[in-house]
Amino acid sequence: MALLAEEIVEEWLNRQGYFTIRGIKMGVQEIDLLAVKAQEDGKTDCRHIEVQASMRPVSYISRVPKESQKAGRAANSAKRSADELVQGVAEWVEKKFHRPVKTSLMRTLWNGDWSSELVVNVVKSDEELNLIAGHGIKILRLNEIVESLASNKFVVASAAGGDIIDLIQMGSALKEDA
Numbered sequence: 001m002a003l004l005a006e007e008i009v010e011e012w013l014n015r016q017g018y019f020t021i022r023g024i025k026m027g028v029q030e031i032d033l034l035a036v037k038a039q040e041d042g043k044t045d046c047r048h049i050e051v052q053a054s055m056r057p058v059s060y061i062s063r064v065p066k067e068s069q070k071a072g073r074a075a076n077s078a079k080r081s082a083d084e085l086v087q088g089v090a091e092w093v094e095k096k097f098h099r100p101v102k103t104s105l106m107r108t109l110w111n112g113d114w115s116s117e118l119v120v121n122v123v124k125s126d127e128e129l130n131l132i133a134g135h136g137i138k139i140l141r142l143n144e145i146v147e148s149l150a151s152n153k154f155v156v157a158s159a160a161g162g163d164i165i166d167l168i169q170m171g172s173a174l175k176e177d178a
Contacts, residue, residue, distance in 0.1 A: 008142070010022050012149055015154035016154055016156075018035035020034065024105070029101055054122055055121065058124070060080065060124055061092065061132070063075045064084060065087040116138070119142055120140070120142065121142040
């Protein structure tokens with residue numbers, strides 16, 4: 001599911017005129033999507049996007065804090081105190097968006113300011129999303145991205161992920177006809 005969601009987000013970005021790189025691997029680290037687009041004012045819009053596309057989440061996006069894991073707590077435990085949620089989110093944001101290996105690569109590709117964005121589908125906790133947003137991460141909803149793709153009002157009519165979007169739109173058309 002995650003790879004399909006990444007492909008949908010990449011198609012959405014490509015149709016807006018962004019050049020993208022998806023699935024960058026750096027040892028055990030990965031960046032889901034990087035997107036770069038020249039703006040009319042001569043500046044460049046640079047975006048780092050992570051995608052979490054669960055349909056039926058049973059746990060949080062972030063993990064239990066490292067300190068709690070050392071004390072024997074399972075990394076994906078669904079039971080967390082408020083403090084554990086805050087600390088787990090901070091660790092997750094650091095891992096996903098601020099690791100030096102990632103920021104160094106991004107500066108090498110384009111030495112400018114990069115936004116940090118998270119695309120989600122269904123989440124266990126809106127409180128967790130609020131904490132993530134509190135770290136400067138822009139939250140995007142996958143269903144809104146899919147809906148916007150139906151408008152076909154983009155700079156690029158279709159890119160590599162066009163077939164999957166056509167299938168989604170075909171499914172929507174079948175529902176409307178029923």
